[in-house]
Amino acid sequence: MSAPTQHQPDGPTMVTCTIDGIEVSVPENTLIIRAAEQIGVCIPRFCDHPLLEPVGACRQCLVDIPDMGNGKPMPKPAASCTTTVMPGMVVRTQATSAVADKAQRGIMEMLLLNHPLDCPVCDKGGECPLQNQAMSNGRPETRYDGPKRVYPKPIPLSSTVLLDRERCVLCARCTRFSEQIAGDAFIELLERGALQQVGISSSQPLRSYFSGNTVQICPVGALTSTSYRFRARPFDLRAVPTTCEHCASGCALRTDVRRGVVLRRQAGVDPAVNEEWNCDKGRWATQYTSGADRLSAPLVRDDAGELVATSWPDALATAAEGLLRAQSHGGVGVLAGGRLTCEDAHAYSRFARQTLGTNDVDFRARPIGFGDEEESFLRDLLRQQQSPLTYADLESAGTVILAGFEPEDESPIVFLRLRKASRRRKNPVRVVTFASWASPGSAKLNARVVATVPGQEASALDAFAGSDLAGPVIVLVGQRLAAVPAALGAVARLAQRAHARLAWIPRRAGEPGAAQAGLLPSLLPGGRLVSDEAARADVATVWGVDSLPSHPGRDVQAMLVAAAHAQLGGLVVAGFDPNDCADPQLALNALEQAGFVVSLELRRSQVSDRADVVFPVAAVTEKSGSFLTWEFRRRPFAAALPEAATWSDARVLEALAQQMGLPWPSGAPVSEHMQQLGSAGFGPTQPRLPAEAGQPAEPDQLPTAPAAPPVQFSDPQEDLGADPDRLVEVQGGQATATGLALGEAVLSTWAQLLDAGSLQDHEPYLAASARPVVARLSPVTATEIGLESGDWVRVSSDRGAILAPVQLVAMPARVVWLPTNSPGCQVGPQLAATHGSVVRLARASAPTQPEQGGQPQ
Numbered sequence: 001m002s003a004p005t006q007h008q009p010d011g012p013t014m015v016t017c018t019i020d021g022i023e024v025s026v027p028e029n030t031l032i033i034r035a036a037e038q039i040g041v042c043i044p045r046f047c048d049h050p051l052l053e054p055v056g057a058c059r060q061c062l063v064d065i066p067d068m069g070n071g072k073p074m075p076k077p078a079a080s081c082t083t084t085v086m087p088g089m090v091v092r093t094q095a096t097s098a099v100a101d102k103a104q105r106g107i108m109e110m111l112l113l114n115h116p117l118d119c120p121v122c123d124k125g126g127e128c129p130l131q132n133q134a135m136s137n138g139r140p141e142t143r144y145d146g147p148k149r150v151y152p153k154p155i156p157l158s159s160t161v162l163l164d165r166e167r168c169v170l171c172a173r174c175t176r177f178s179e180q181i182a183g184d185a186f187i188e189l190l191e192r193g194a195l196q197q198v199g200i201s202s203s204q205p206l207r208s209y210f211s212g213n214t215v216q217i218c219p220v221g222a223l224t225s226t227s228y229r230f231r232a233r234p235f236d237l238r239a240v241p242t243t244c245e246h247c248a249s250g251c252a253l254r255t256d257v258r259r260g261v262v263l264r265r266q267a268g269v270d271p272a273v274n275e276e277w278n279c280d281k282g283r284w285a286t287q288y289t290s291g292a293d294r295l296s297a298p299l300v301r302d303d304a305g306e307l308v309a310t311s312w313p314d315a316l317a318t319a320a321e322g323l324l325r326a327q328s329h330g331g332v333g334v335l336a337g338g339r340l341t342c343e344d345a346h347a348y349s350r351f352a353r354q355t356l357g358t359n360d361v362d363f364r365a366r367p368i369g370f371g372d373e374e375e376s377f378l379r380d381l382l383r384q385q386q387s388p389l390t391y392a393d394l395e396s397a398g399t400v401i402l403a404g405f406e407p408e409d410e411s412p413i414v415f416l417r418l419r420k421a422s423r424r425r426k427n428p429v430r431v432v433t434f435a436s437w438a439s440p441g442s443a444k445l446n447a448r449v450v451a452t453v454p455g456q457e458a459s460a461l462d463a464f465a466g467s468d469l470a471g472p473v474i475v476l477v478g479q480r481l482a483a484v485p486a487a488l489g490a491v492a493r494l495a496q497r498a499h500a501r502l503a504w505i506p507r508r509a510g511e512p513g514a515a516q517a518g519l520l521p522s523l524l525p526g527g528r529l530v531s532d533e534a535a536r537a538d539v540a541t542v543w544g545v546d547s548l549p550s551h552p553g554r555d556v557q558a559m560l561v562a563a564a565h566a567q568l569g570g571l572v573v574a575g576f577d578p579n580d581c582a583d584p585q586l587a588l589n590a591l592e593q594a595g596f597v598v599s600l601e602l603r604r605s606q607v608s609d610r611a612d613v614v615f616p617v618a619a620v621t622e623k624s625g626s627f628l629t630w631e632f633r634r635r636p637f638a639a640a641l642p643e644a645a646t647w648s649d650a651r652v653l654e655a656l657a658q659q660m661g662l663p664w665p666s667g668a669p670v671s672e673h674m675q676q677l678g679s680a681g682f683g684p685t686q687p688r689l690p691a692e693a694g695q696p697a698e699p700d701q702l703p704t705a706p707a708a709p710p711v712q713f714s715d716p717q718e719d720l721g722a723d724p725d726r727l728v729e730v731q732g733g734q735a736t737a738t739g740l741a742l743g744e745a746v747l748s749t750w751a752q753l754l755d756a757g758s759l760q761d762h763e764p765y766l767a768a769s770a771r772p773v774v775a776r777l778s779p780v781t782a783t784e785i786g787l788e789s790g791d792w793v794r795v796s797s798d799r800g801a802i803l804a805p806v807q808l809v810a811m812p813a814r815v816v817w818l819p820t821n822s823p824g825c826q827v828g829p830q831l832a833a834t835h836g837s838v839v840r841l842a843r844a845s846a847p848t849q850p851e852q853g854g855q856p857q
Contacts, residue, residue: 326570337575359553405478407442455836517674
């Protein structure tokens with residue numbers, strides 16, 4: 001027999017034990033249940049989860065331990081999910097021990113005493129661990145013939161999560177996830193003994209960006225999804241591994257389809273990225289393609305000025321003729337948006353430079369302010385793509401600095417990995433954030449908040465000494481800094497001083513791939529300058545053309561200004577929402593004044609309504625492709641609905657180029673072009689969640705979605721995690737926005753994860769779970785204009801006004817925070833403002849009809 005303990009030269013201390021007669025060596029402190037898995041023995045369990053701290057709540061995993069490693073037996077069966085292996089320990093599971101088998105059957109019998117056994121109607125039926133283990137480790141017949149416990153059902157824990165209490169086995173997975181992983185301790189085990197049950201505070205709903213994970217990890221049907229409840233059986237579904245299209249985190253997902261309809265999404269298993277979690281937006285924002293406004297055929301504007309449906313050949317011919325005409329009347333610009341797959345982004349880059357002969361191309365459908373600075377910053381990052389930062393680096397960092405970045409709202413999996421690192425027992429990561437106030441997310445990370453006046457991030461970053469930072473240091477840069485003068489240069493200088501590594505994390509899933517594909521006026525695919533003759537020659541060779549334009553083009557703002565003044569002959573627009581711009585009216589004017597507009601869209605929109613030709617394109621679920629994450633990791637996905645006949649953007653552009661009679665040589669696939677041009681991540685991909693075979697079923701009558709909920713405004717007494725007494729660091733003494741008159745303030749803003757974005761349309765349950773609209777002010781600012789917490793404030797500009805209830809937080813004086821794009825609070829369309837703009841504050845009366853969206857009455 002080998003020595004019970006082995007010391008590896010460059011690894012953990014190994015412990016040898018015997019399980020069911022098989023000797024196994026595992027790292028010390030390994031739980032018995034994990035050691036058993038190493039030899040292929042599955043011990044039944046409910047409360048155990050590898051990413052949650054052990055609790056030993058359900059007792060289903062009891063094992064027999066005749067020798068604890070010291071020659072003495074364990075006096076009674078032990079929970080294998082809380083007991084660690086010891087050198088020389090002997091363990092017998094249900095496979096070899098009658099004692100363990102009897103103990104497990106006894107626990108199962110107790111769990112089933114009050115369980116309703118409503119498997120035929122339970123959403124978990126067919127994929128239920130309780131169902132499976134009752135068959136494998138339970139008694140064939142029950143000895144209990146008394147009445148079972150009954151509760152009212154279902155109980156809405158939130159608008160998205162429902163609770164059937166009589167099914168609960170008190171495993172505490174949901175409560176542990178909420179507390180340990182998400183940091184949202186809104187759900188808890190109430191009462192004790194036989195009365196113990198899952199519940200929430202009567203005054204606090206379960207408001208979490210990650211609540212859907214509790215539904216997925218519930219081992220029974222106690223927690224169910226409002227949108228999926230009673231819609232299908234698991235064996236009716238066809239499961240397709242996919243990638244989330246909502247942000248740059250790159251979550252692995254499983255999309256479940258029935259009869260051509262996406263019925264649900266679940267988090268996929270990918271330890272290197274999202275582990276086993278995802279956010280509620282990625283889980284439930286799936287129905288944006290199913291509304292009545294979905295485009296199904298090309299549209300062409302007729303002589304009467306109306307958009308009418310037409311055939312693809314007619315639409316292509318009209319678009320080709322119009323673009324050729326526009327090329328000779330000021331040229332054509334390309335506004336590509338930030339939601340494209342890598343393949344589609346590459347096609348737009350090629351179409352602009354090769355077919356239209358222009359570098360007027362930009363994906364940044366958002367305020368940029370200082371486009372040249374951002375392009376230079378992105379170019380430097382793209383040069384480092386062969387050794388990019390990863391999620392693993394975040395977990396092992398000593399300090400992470402957040403600059404213009406709110407991870408919980410803008411990249412939720414980054415937030416979860418930072419929270420995991422901040423909770424480690426030894427040397428937890430120290431998070432420093434440059435922001436105007438301590439947001440709920442930064443509070444959950446125990447972040448040190450450097451209170452920063454919006455627009456003054458550059459001076460705050462330059463003034464930050466960072467001498468006490470624990471290494472290694474990482475700086476995460478959000479896209480908000482691109483609208484602040486000199487901020488990106490300052491963050492680069494900070495990284496240099498702190499010997500830190502940099503990463504750029506935009507909000508939209510397609511932005512890293514778009515930057516890599518060269519959807520920027522001065523950068524070619526791979527991040528090389530358009531002014532670089534050798535780079536142009538390399539790209540031209542790959543694309544099979546003689547030459548490419550050499551003069552840097554106009555960014556999105558310059559293109560909009562040129563089009564609004566009739567100085568641009570045409571525009572090709574895709575996935576571009578004018579409301580995302582700093583001045584939406586300028587974008588709308590540009591679309592109206594441009595000579596000829598071609599729109600590639602999923603649905604009718606403000607853009608398509610002003611276009612001359614509209615092409616319907618495929619949604620992410622209807623095509624295969626890939627996204628490039630903030631890590632520069634390629635995330636390929638297959639079409640969940642391959643039967644959809646809609647074309648991808650790339651296919652439309654290829655057909656349009658051919659119709660124009662301009663070069664678009666076919667041959668190598670797009671992925672090969674991207675690899676040749678230096679695109680990051682287009683090598684071997686990581687294993688993905690395998691698809692599960694599903695049986696076809698007859699179509700069912702799907703329930704009609706209820707009307708969208710009214711706008712929510714915050715209860716002034718509600719604590720969203722922003723404690724007014726929370727200490728924040730203020731650079732240079734009392735931080736105040738200077739040079740302002742009484743009643744003026746600087747706007748601080750970012751988009752919340754759940755907002756009024758078009759990809760969340762037709763999701764009423766998800767919309768109802770969004771954080772309420774609230775205006776945050778410092779007590780000093782509120783006192784200046786005679787406001788208290790709970791009063792209503794009018795935030796206005798020369799363009800319009802927004803009404804919102806006041807919440808007082810610790811933040812610089814004469815600064816006001818509003819969500820960028822929430823229902824009733826859209827700072828672009830309503831104020832023509834962005835982060836750092838000056839607005840006016842005044843006391844206001846509460847609107848008589850909040851459901852109107854907080855508009856001034």
